[in-house]
Amino acid sequence: MKPNKQSLPDKNGFFGDYGGKFVPETLMYALEQLEETYLNLKDDDDFKKQFYKDLSEFVGRPSPLYFAERLTDYYGTGSIWLKREDLNHTGAHKINNTIGQILLAKHMGKKRIIAETGAGQHGVATATVAARLGLECHIYMGAEDVERQSLNVYRIKLLGAQVHKVDSGSATLKDALNEALRDWVTNVDDTYYIIGSVTGPHPYPMIVRDFNSVVGEELISQSKELFNKMPDAIVACVGGGSNAMGAFYPFINIAGTRLIGVEAGGEGVETGEHAAPLNDGSPGVLHGALSYLMQDDSGQVKSTKSVSAGLDYPGVGPEHSWLKDSGRAEYVAVSDDAALKAFHQVSEFEGIIPALETAHAFAYLDTLMKGFDSNSNIVVNVSGRGDKDINTVAEIDGIKF
Amino acid sequence: MNRLTKKLTDLKDKNKKALVAYLVAGDPDIETTLHLMKLFVEAGVDVLEIGVPFTDPIAEGPIIQKAHDRALKQDVSLSSIFKMIKKFRVDDKQTPLVLMGYLNTFLSHKNLIEDNEDSAIDSILVVDIPGELNLADYGIENKNVNTISLISPTTNKDRIKSIAKNSSGFVYYVTLRGVTGASNLNINEVSKNIEEIKKYAFVPTLAGFGIKSPEDAKLLSECSDGVIIGSSLVKMIEENSQSKEFDRISKYITEIKQAIS
Numbered sequence: 001m002k003p004n005k006q007s008l009p010d011k012n013g014f015f016g017d018y019g020g021k022f023v024p025e026t027l028m029y030a031l032e033q034l035e036e037t038y039l040n041l042k043d044d045d046d047f048k049k050q051f052y053k054d055l056s057e058f059v060g061r062p063s064p065l066y067f068a069e070r071l072t073d074y075y076g077t078g079s080i081w082l083k084r085e086d087l088n089h090t091g092a093h094k095i096n097n098t099i100g101q102i103l104l105a106k107h108m109g110k111k112r113i114i115a116e117t118g119a120g121q122h123g124v125a126t127a128t129v130a131a132r133l134g135l136e137c138h139i140y141m142g143a144e145d146v147e148r149q150s151l152n153v154y155r156i157k158l159l160g161a162q163v164h165k166v167d168s169g170s171a172t173l174k175d176a177l178n179e180a181l182r183d184w185v186t187n188v189d190d191t192y193y194i195i196g197s198v199t200g201p202h203p204y205p206m207i208v209r210d211f212n213s214v215v216g217e218e219l220i221s222q223s224k225e226l227f228n229k230m231p232d233a234i235v236a237c238v239g240g241g242s243n244a245m246g247a248f249y250p251f252i253n254i255a256g257t258r259l260i261g262v263e264a265g266g267e268g269v270e271t272g273e274h275a276a277p278l279n280d281g282s283p284g285v286l287h288g289a290l291s292y293l294m295q296d297d298s299g300q301v302k303s304t305k306s307v308s309a310g311l312d313y314p315g316v317g318p319e320h321s322w323l324k325d326s327g328r329a330e331y332v333a334v335s336d337d338a339a340l341k342a343f344h345q346v347s348e349f350e351g352i353i354p355a356l357e358t359a360h361a362f363a364y365l366d367t368l369m370k371g372f373d374s375n376s377n378i379v380v381n382v383s384g385r386g387d388k389d390i391n392t393v394a395e396i397d398g399i400k401f
Numbered sequence: 402m403n404r405l406t407k408k409l410t411d412l413k414d415k416n417k418k419a420l421v422a423y424l425v426a427g428d429p430d431i432e433t434t435l436h437l438m439k440l441f442v443e444a445g446v447d448v449l450e451i452g453v454p455f456t457d458p459i460a461e462g463p464i465i466q467k468a469h470d471r472a473l474k475q476d477v478s479l480s481s482i483f484k485m486i487k488k489f490r491v492d493d494k495q496t497p498l499v500l501m502g503y504l505n506t507f508l509s510h511k512n513l514i515e516d517n518e519d520s521a522i523d524s525i526l527v528v529d530i531p532g533e534l535n536l537a538d539y540g541i542e543n544k545n546v547n548t549i550s551l552i553s554p555t556t557n558k559d560r561i562k563s564i565a566k567n568s569s570g571f572v573y574y575v576t577l578r579g580v581t582g583a584s585n586l587n588i589n590e591v592s593k594n595i596e597e598i599k600k601y602a603f604v605p606t607l608a609g610f611g612i613k614s615p616e617d618a619k620l621l622s623e624c625s626d627g628v629i630i631g632s633s634l635v636k637m638i639e640e641n642s643q644s645k646e647f648d649r650i651s652k653y654i655t656e657i658k659q660a661i662s
Contacts, residue, residue, distance in 0.1 A: 023531075
């Protein structure tokens with residue numbers, strides 16, 4: 001099948017073999033309602049006007065496409081450009097999606113907002129938009145992530161939301177998602193669930209992708225303006241895959257641009273201790289969608305390992321699985337060590353402290369840049385800033401405050 | 402005829418309500434589960450529903466989640482469950498068995514369900530698939546194993562109709578908005594929805610989720626063809642798993658049975 005960005009997902013929510021709606025019956029009605037609302041609103045002029053107004057005035061879009069001069073010199077084989085999602089209000093791409101979904105929630109008359117979060121960025125972005133509309137907000141977060149992202153936990157609380165620590169299972173992002181789904185099953189009548197990535201049951205992967213696609217749309221016009229052609233490659237980190245999907249989607253039909261997703265290799269893909277389902281997983285069903293999944297022979301979901309809380313997830317958005325199988329996008333993995341090295345390097349070379357998630361995309365430049373000549377243009381999607389990770393990195397470096 | 406269909410038809414002919422009881426395979430270990438299955442049947446359970454443990458059971462409340470975790474610590478999988486059922490079937494060839502679990506574990510063991518050696522199981526209930534679909538839609542083919550469909554308080558009338566019409570075994574009516582073991586039962590709503598289901602379903606409609614006492618069971622049995630009890634039993638199993646003294650459970654099942662008779 002030839003990839004066509006206009007055609008997917010199909011009416012059942014599938015991207016090729018992947019996606020769908022695998023949820024308890026109680027949620028089916030809520031998903032149908034959400035889909036109907038979204039399809040009615042997405043091309044509505046007033047809705048679009050409000051969405052872009054909020055992105056401009058509240059988030060500060062468009063985010064710049066910035067020439068990384070010292071990194072470019074360091075590799076010496078092509079220009080490196082940074083799509084600065086880290087400069088968005090709240091510090092990551094996550095706000096693009098929450099700005100859009102809170103408008104859907106408001107339109108549907110929902111009074112209560114829930115969300116899961118891993119690194120805490122989606123929790124902050126959700127608490128932020130809920131505060132703006134004065135809506136009750138509950139954020140589910142794995143106990144391990146509450147520990148390693150304590151700064152974001154406090155930010156969420158400052159924004160007036162309640163943080164629910166999740167102790168079950170592996171106490172990370174996947175368990176936070178389980179608990180958010182359980183809340184939704186119980187409070188489905190008055191509650192809107194803002195999923196934070198291109199994961200979950202249909203229509204979420206489509207909705208989250210569409211709201212994040214502003215990143216790729218801006219990239220097209222900025223590339224024309226700054227180097228007068230399309231990028232040769234776009235590199236983005238992939239956990240659930242929302243920042244990558246937002247950057248990739250408008251480029252799916254632009255054949256000259258390589259799309260490269262970088263997964264969390266943890267201690268190394270070969271060790272099995274990682275969070276790289278597209279590199280070392282198989283198709284399975286988790287959290288409402290069929291997609292690549294880290295699972296054992298009995299169909300049990302494996303625990304993941306990554307220094308980055310935002311990538312520490314055993315599944316991935318179904319559209320990425322389809323892009324992988326169709327060959328349109330490439331998916332690689334880099335280890336914790338490589339990501340940490342890139343974290344320091346980008347901070348020192350460019351004056352930008354990237355999120356640990358984003359550092360994975362930077363780390364892959366070591367391999368990628370060898371294949372390009374000096375006329376090429378490579379874009380790294382800087383999905384978020386690293387302020388939230390200072391404690392984690394300091395601890396690894398043996399520093400106590 | 403499939404054991405489940407036969408059992409439910411017999412009960413209906415005698416104007417009796419069905420009692421379905423749930424437990425998680427491997428909680429606290431496979432041997433105890435096997436013992437409990439026999440004990441349940443002796444105490445009056447008509448159909449056994451065996452929970453297949455999964456790492457991410459999104460429809461379960463805390464009581465059953467913990468039971469899944471305990472079972473997974475024993476490395477229980479669908480293949481060890483089929484081995485356990487084989488032992489169960491040595492003495493009991495009559496009691497219908499329903500496997501209840503999440504799609505991913507069934508997809509990983511297609512062959513076990515397709516073989517279903519010696520007709521060990523009768524039915525499968527997949528918590529996380531839409532009500533209209535059955536395992537054949539996911540490439541698992543076995544004509545003697547049917548898929549039980551769920552209908553919930555939020556299922557709209559159009560879908561109630563299409564799910565009920567296509568159901569086999571029984572229709573599982575989820576009595577509340579919530580996870581297993583929740584406690585916000587609304588009997589009026591339940592009774593209205595079951596009436597709607599019965600307009601279309603060719604099979605009995607049983608009510609589950611949120612039954613905490615013989616009184617709840619009695620109320621629900623009055624508007625349905627039977628009841629499913631889960632969390633309250635799993636809680637008792639947890640509380641007595643050290644001593645392995647399960648008299649309390651037998652007594653509780655007997656009380657429920659009397660309440661719905």
